[in-house]
Amino acid sequence: MKALLIKAISTITGTSKSVIEFIIPILRDSANSLLKQLLPIALEVVSSLLTSDKSGDEKRRIAVDKIKDAATREGINVSNRAVNLAIELALAKLTDK
Numbered sequence: 001m002k003a004l005l006i007k008a009i010s011t012i013t014g015t016s017k018s019v020i021e022f023i024i025p026i027l028r029d030s031a032n033s034l035l036k037q038l039l040p041i042a043l044e045v046v047s048s049l050l051t052s053d054k055s056g057d058e059k060r061r062i063a064v065d066k067i068k069d070a071a072t073r074e075g076i077n078v079s080n081r082a083v084n085l086a087i088e089l090a091l092a093k094l095t096d097k
Contacts, residue, residue: 034082035089041070042086047094063087 045066
C-alpha cells in the first residue's frame with residue numbers, strides 16, 4: 001500500500017520516489033507534533049460544547065474559532081484542516097464508550 005501511494009504521488013507530482021520517501025516521514029512527524037499541541041485544546045473546547053443546546057454546525061463554528069484563538073495565543077500556526085481533524089479526534093475520544 002505504501003509503495004503504491006509513493007508511486008501515485010511520484011506520478012502525479014513528477015517528483016522522484018526517493019524524494020517522496022524522504023519527505024513523507026518529515027511530514028508525518030510534523031503532523032504528529034501539531035496534533036499533540038492541538039488535541040488538548042480541542043478536548044477542552046469540544047468537551048465544553050458537548051452538552052450545549054446549539055446545533056452541530058454552531059458548535060463546530062464555535063469550536064473552530066475557540067481552538068484557533070487558543071492556538072494563536074500559544075504561538076501555534078494552524079490550518080482549518082488541522083483544526084477540523086483535532087475536533088474530530090477530540091469528539092471521537094470524548095464520545096467513545
